[in-house]
Amino acid sequence: IAFRNGLLDVEALAGDAAIADSVRMLPHSARWFSLSTLDSDLPLGVLRQHGDDEGAMAEGFGANCPAWINFIGELSLGSEAWIECLQRLVGYLLTLDTSLDVIGWIQGPPGSGKGTLVEAIEAVVGHANVARTDLDALSRPFGVAPLVGKNVAVISEMHVSNFTNVAASLQRLKSISGGDAQHVEDKFLRATARVRMTVKFLITPNEEPRLPDASAALMRRLVVLPVVHQPVRPDPGLSERLQGERAGIRVWALLGLRRLWQDVRAGRPAFQLPEDGRELLLEIEATSSPMKAFIREHCVLGLGNSVVTDCLWDLWKRYRAEEELSDKQARQTFGRQLRAAVPGLKKIERVLEGKRRNVYVGIRPR
Numbered sequence: 001i002a003f004r005n006g007l008l009d010v011e012a013l014a015g016d017a018a019i020a021d022s023v024r025m026l027p028h029s030a031r032w033f034s035l036s037t038l039d040s041d042l043p044l045g046v047l048r049q050h051g052d053d054e055g056a057m058a059e060g061f062g063a064n065c066p067a068w069i070n071f072i073g074e075l076s077l078g079s080e081a082w083i084e085c086l087q088r089l090v091g092y093l094l095t096l097d098t099s100l101d102v103i104g105w106i107q108g109p110p111g112s113g114k115g116t117l118v119e120a121i122e123a124v125v126g127h128a129n130v131a132r133t134d135l136d137a138l139s140r141p142f143g144v145a146p147l148v149g150k151n152v153a154v155i156s157e158m159h160v161s162n163f164t165n166v167a168a169s170l171q172r173l174k175s176i177s178g179g180d181a182q183h184v185e186d187k188f189l190r191a192t193a194r195v196r197m198t199v200k201f202l203i204t205p206n207e208e209p210r211l212p213d214a215s216a217a218l219m220r221r222l223v224v225l226p227v228v229h230q231p232v233r234p235d236p237g238l239s240e241r242l243q244g245e246r247a248g249i250r251v252w253a254l255l256g257l258r259r260l261w262q263d264v265r266a267g268r269p270a271f272q273l274p275e276d277g278r279e280l281l282l283e284i285e286a287t288s289s290p291m292k293a294f295i296r297e298h299c300v301l302g303l304g305n306s307v308v309t310d311c312l313w314d315l316w317k318r319y320r321a322e323e324e325l326s327d328k329q330a331r332q333t334f335g336r337q338l339r340a341a342v343p344g345l346k347k348i349e350r351v352l353e354g355k356r357r358n359v360y361v362g363i364r365p366r
Contacts, residue, residue, distance in 0.1 A: 001094055002028075002037040010095060013254065014261030020048045022258070035149030036096060036129045036198070040247040047251050064248035067241040068120065075113050075229050081274035082225060084256065088271060089223055091257025093125050093152050094250065096198040098179045100270055101221050104202040107280060108227030111234075117227065118154060118204050120242040124249045125151050131199070132156070138172045139165040145186040147176075147199045154202050158209035166211065174217055177201055208280070211288040219285045219292070224277040291337045294319050298366050301342060305364035308357050309347065312338075315365055338363075 001008045005025070012024040023044060026032075043064075050061050062069040076082035089104050108114035122130045129151040135158060137143035147153050176182060181194040211218070242249075264270050273281065286293035294316060295301070316334055320326070338360070339345050346361040 003042040005041040065245035087256030088260040091253035105222045105224045114227045123243040135169040139168040150199045208284045224281045291341045307364045
């Protein structure tokens with residue numbers, strides 16, 4: 001990560017040694033190229049002082065960014081799991097790395113402080129390193145070019161208009177977040193066939209959208225943080241104070257990044273969602289992929305399970321009626337969505353009670 005006073009070696013920072021031995025700053029060099037840089041020095045003394053003292057985060061560290069520590073404490077209602085998840089996410093957004101295939105999802109109603117939180121994150125990452133986009137732009141030929149070289153792309157809402165190519169937008173979102181090379185076109189410039197993107201998405205909707213994602217591939221990548229706190233009195237000067245604390249917040253985020261990579265190397269999850277985040281993720285999944293919700297609630301998976309296709313189709317129609325979903329779905333569409341949601345599902349013929357019947361293998365009704 002490029003700071004004004006040098007290049008921070010992230011691999012060394014994430015080592016198992018004490019923080020004093022892990023902070024390795026390299027001089028700026030033409031041998032290292034990046035389109036991303038930060039607008040402040042890294043306060044090495046603060047990083048070394050607090051890196052090995054987890055208890056200092058709540059007490060001593062607050063002196064470096066007091067408005068931020070107080071603000072996220074209010075947003076999270078004091079949830080340590082929520083704060084830890086945010087700390088790791090912001091630290092990850094500082095890097096050029098995309099190997100974790102994650103998408104940040106901060107959801108909350110208007111007036112909840114979500115906008116102020118996102119503005120502070122943009123300042124921490126660096127405004128020059130952040131782009132704003134939407135689903136319409138992702139589906140257009142030239143919509144990806146502005147994201148090249150950026151650390152973060154913020155999608156403030158997941159609105160779907162009559163002109164939005166939802167399938168193309170979601171495919172592009174999943175492809176970029178999954179680290180796939182992209183075909184990039186820019187007006188009046190030659191198209192580039194294979195571009196490795198460094199951008200990570202941060203989505204900040206007011207409510208969960210209805211997006212068609214039968215396989216729930218997008219859901220598996222979401223790091224979900226709900227924001228439900230309504231401030232008693234708006235603080236018009238808070239955003240400016242938070243942006244003034246960005247150097248201290250960056251140190252706070254780097255400590256989360258250190259713990260994130262230590263857990264990844266040890267085989268532990270990079271992100272542990274707070275309880276309300278897990279609940280919201282299930283709601284998002286049920287809205288975007290009713291098939292996944294149906295399977296989770298009414299089916300059992302496994303190689304030893306099987307069911308007649310007509311039986312599962314009837315159960316699915318009853319589920320759609322109970323959930324007040326549209327009943328205009330073809331039998332073939334049901335089969336495609338089921339196979340997308342259950343990798344390895346097989347459809348075979350068996351003789352049952354003297355009749356040849358189509359059977360799904362790998363699933364049965366609960």
